Amino acid sequence: MNSANGGIPKAANPLRQLSLDQLRLRTSEKWHVYPRDVLPLFVAEMDVLLAEPVARAITDAVTRGDTGYPAGTAYAEALAEFARKRWDWDGISVERTAMMPDVMRGIVEILDVISTPADAVVINCPVYAPFYHFVEHTGRRIEEAPLGDGQRIDFAALEEAFVRAAQHGPRPVFLLCSPHNPTGTVHTADELTTVAALAARHGVRVVSDEIHAPLVMPGAVFVPYLSVPGAENGMALMSASKAWNLAGLKAAVALAGPTAADGLARIPAWVQEGPSHLGVIAHTAALRDGTPWLDDLLDDLAANRRLLVELLAEHLPGVRYEPGEGTYLAWLDCRDLGLGDDPAAVFLEHGKVALNSGPSFGTGGAGHVRLNLATTPELITEAVRRMAATTAIAKSS
Template sequence: MKSGISGEANPLCLVSLDQLRLRTSEKWQMYPRDVLPLFVAEMDVLLAEPVACAITDAVTRGDTGYPAGTAYAEALAEFARKRWDWDGIRAERTAMVPDVMRGIVEILDVISSPADAVVINCPVYAPFYHFVGHTGRRIVEAPLGDDQRIDFAALKEAFERAAQHGPRPVYLLCSPHNPTGTVHTADELATVATLAAQHGVRVVADEIHAPLVMPGAVFVPYLSVPGAENGMALMSASKAWNLAGLKAAVALAGPAAADDLAKIPAWVQEGPSHLGVIAHTAALRDGTPWLDDLLDGLDANRRLLVDLLAEHLPGVRYRPGEGTYLAWLDCRDLGLGDDPAAVFLEHGRVALNSGPSFGTGGAGHARLNLATSPVLLTEAVRRMAAATAAATSS
């Protein structure tokens, strides 16, 4: 990875605010025009050129039918070999799914029943609660430690409680973790595998942010660690290359879980967008230079946010994450109540994600999307500071 990045090379510096407001996606349509949106996981970037070309070429030749083949899985396997030095992806142990959360639901259906419990590390990606709850399964929380890493004593206790609700408990692991940006180490993941085996828990890893790991950190695929043979994982190029609107993901099985993965119905595997599969495949095969530029830009934004908070909002505690493009802001010392994002929106016209939606440990916090230009990030923090002053002086 390059040590520096120019404005011309930084994908986060190529789209103006006026251009962004022409977009019709959720990020730019949910709120009025005076609101600066830094909430949902969309990036303020143009598509990587290889991805744009792949989509354009497919449309030109009328290639807009149903998805087929293993090109996506093969591209992911090649990316994993080059990026993570991992040779563990086999096309025969993969399945295409419409997106990561739909894949999680389908996997839960084949390895557990609605009577079983699902363990999650809170605070965590809010849809974990929504999707798991919709299946009827009980959620058992294992709160992260004060260092934002897995608390293994809490995890062990959660596994024990989960086993009391049904014979096939599941641990839904977020790796890298959303919203904290924590990147789990090989030792931590091996401990997860050991504890899961001891308590009869199946591990399903959401690894959608895997390509988004900052300099100095190393992503370790869960299925690469000893003891993870009966685990499953889900990966996608959607977050790293801004392809959320082009639905596609890959479900992966460890060697001992291949039979379970094969139980996912065929119609689910036909659910991804064909253009999505084409785009994701192109991103993984040819989009690494663009990704490296993006990561440099995100790393610069992490450091910029540290400086901006120190200058304008010193009461906010922020530990830069090792992965994702998300910043988990501890605003409890600002005196803004359980949901500071509501205050930032009302008084500062900047939209962040509400901390309480991430479960236990989210009160007093807000999640900020760093995947924007330094100019917009600076303006957002200034607005947040003004909102804090207005709310606390009234």
């Protein structure tokens, strides 16, 4: 028995260990916001037990009363070692890192030291909705560069957005989502090199949100933005939170390219003291000892992708879905179902399935929903069944 996981035996399939009744005992957002008759497949939480090394690290820390303030560079060192082994990237210098409370707070702090509220921020839409909320809260203008064919970066649109952004202030920023949320697109080395070249041409600083970096499917390759030529003045945010389901144990690492370290140095010390100490312990353990669990998770996610493709083909052939190579999110094009701009609202009201609303992801999101694949095959199957029944009702009314 695995005492670190509450006496539940360790299994090789992280997404097949918990029943619906067990999941409904949880009090986090995913399982708390909606009534019990709703299947929650929206917010980025996974229906898993913690990886055993992570659970053990947290339990040991609590046992010894190690619940003070975070300190040291263990998290950054573990991330550097993980990057060497996982991505064959030796480019993380611990001296050019800083702990952050979480990725989005880190983005806001970086924006404050490399730009002003008068400057614009470019994003590739549709994109993670908090990009809009956090950037707009800082007073900065957003310039959208919609994704192109195959849900990949449209470089003509990106350059046009860079030109517009430069007209608003002298220090424009490109907030890159890599891998991309919600589409799951994993940017290639050539694509990222082109981003760096365009950014240099137009005086744009690149900040890359790489929180989903470990969640890349077998056969695909994650390329850190700071590893490509021309990215020396870029910055990135990484965290173990998404890949090991640690959102409630907040911690992240900000990374600076060789010519961008001065930016990190200007971030106030109290910000760097903001992560949860238990979060730092948990994230460090995940990066050091959680790779076997992560590999099992990725196998389960690959199986869930295949299952979703089969279920949609059988029950909802009008939904277009191109599985992404990264994240555990599925971006579903429901425009042919005739459910309006926000099909998530229809699926929730009539099918009792909670999905993320496409319009919240910005331009290109209308008629789409985002579905969280990090759950059991049974819940995915039931969700698609309910969605199909909802569609049938809508068409007959």
